[in-house]
Amino acid sequence: MYNFSALTQSIHQYLSEAMSPLGAKITEMAIIGLVLIAFVALSVMGLVYIERKVAAFFQLRVGPNRVGKWGLLQTLADFLKLLMKEHIMARNADKFLFNLAPFLIVTAAFLAIGAVPFGLGLQAFDINIGVFYISAVSSIGVLGILIGGWAGNNKYSLIGALRSGAQVISYEISAILSLLTIVVLAGDLQLSAIIESQRDGWWVFKGHIPVLISFVIFLIAGTAETNRGPFDMAEAESELTAGFHTEYSGIKFAMFFLAEYVNLFIIAAVGATVFLGGWMPLHIGHWQAFNHIMDYIPSIVWFFLKTGGIIGIIMWFKWTFPRLRIDQLLVLEWKYLLPINLVNLLVVAFITLMGWHF
Numbered sequence: 001m002y003n004f005s006a007l008t009q010s011i012h013q014y015l016s017e018a019m020s021p022l023g024a025k026i027t028e029m030a031i032i033g034l035v036l037i038a039f040v041a042l043s044v045m046g047l048v049y050i051e052r053k054v055a056a057f058f059q060l061r062v063g064p065n066r067v068g069k070w071g072l073l074q075t076l077a078d079f080l081k082l083l084m085k086e087h088i089m090a091r092n093a094d095k096f097l098f099n100l101a102p103f104l105i106v107t108a109a110f111l112a113i114g115a116v117p118f119g120l121g122l123q124a125f126d127i128n129i130g131v132f133y134i135s136a137v138s139s140i141g142v143l144g145i146l147i148g149g150w151a152g153n154n155k156y157s158l159i160g161a162l163r164s165g166a167q168v169i170s171y172e173i174s175a176i177l178s179l180l181t182i183v184v185l186a187g188d189l190q191l192s193a194i195i196e197s198q199r200d201g202w203w204v205f206k207g208h209i210p211v212l213i214s215f216v217i218f219l220i221a222g223t224a225e226t227n228r229g230p231f232d233m234a235e236a237e238s239e240l241t242a243g244f245h246t247e248y249s250g251i252k253f254a255m256f257f258l259a260e261y262v263n264l265f266i267i268a269a270v271g272a273t274v275f276l277g278g279w280m281p282l283h284i285g286h287w288q289a290f291n292h293i294m295d296y297i298p299s300i301v302w303f304f305l306k307t308g309g310i311i312g313i314i315m316w317f318k319w320t321f322p323r324l325r326i327d328q329l330l331v332l333e334w335k336y337l338l339p340i341n342l343v344n345l346l347v348v349a350f351i352t353l354m355g356w357h358f
Contacts, residue, residue, distance in 0.1 A: 105144030160243025
């Protein structure tokens with residue numbers, strides 16, 4: 001497998017020789033920031049286009065097909081349109097908080113994506129509490145939703161923000177408990193260590209049925225955490241006229257839109273990393289020949305294949321199932337997912353204690 005550490009170390013060595021230690025550090029941080037910004041911008045435009053095509057497939061339509069070849073430039077055209085739109089604010093809105101909210105939710109998304117391991121040696125921030133860190137910083141995003149919904153001085157925005165707060169706080173418990181099952185099996189919170197523990201097989205295969213249950217619950221809870229259908233009660237167009245971002249227009253609305261798709265990518269990336277081995281190729285026990293062949297596929301390709309598969313499943317959810325009512329949404333979490341998760345975590349702890357996993 002190609003190790004990106006060789007590339008990053010060569011860049012670090014070159015900057016260290018050309019600059020002072022402080023200058024090299026600042027330059028490295030600037031490079032990482034610019035790369036992440038470029039990646040987020042390109043990936044969000046790609047995800048918006050893909051989702052439009054997926055929606056068209058389920059609805060027996062063609063989807064974007066006019067702007068650019070196969071409609072590939074449609075998302076760019078929409079972004080330019082939002083960029084040029086006038087910023088409108090309600091007369092009695094709280095101006096400071098109204099302007100702060102979209103920046104807060106985008107900042108939370110960027111903080112989380114910095115810890116995602118994209119490939120072998122290709123990780124901006126490999127912290128020893130990686131799972132805890134991503135869970136913590138991604139929770140900040142709901143503050144942007146609550147602040148934006150309240151500051152706009154609109155009853156529909158406020159209702160959407162309150163729904164979102166209740167939804168994210170509820171389903172975050174199940175998402176974290178699902179991740180804890182793998183933390184118990186791997187014995188570590190560091191994402192690189194969790195990936196390394198799957199060298200002889202992904203946890204979704206070698207962790208037995210309890211890990212499969214955790215994976216399914218994580219997909220459901222992750223979909224709800226990102227306010228995507230069928231859990232999009234916070235921005236239900238039919239009743240809340242877009243919910244918490246009703247009063248936003250132009251680039252500020254685009255920032256909420258961007259954060260939604262970045263969070264979609266983060267949920268899929270964390271699921272792929274924790275349950276499906278992240279960038280780790282498909283290895284089966286002591287099948288040396290098979291494992292050697294799998295190692296020829298670059299680690300970054302494995303990561304994006306797995307992440308793309310999970311994103312496809314979440315998009316499938318949205319365009320297949322009808323929207324839940326708010327009471328159904330909370331009943332699903334507190335009466336079903338949470339008890340199942342708690343029992344499942346105890347079972348996984350017992351399996352780990354007895355050493356019954358592969």
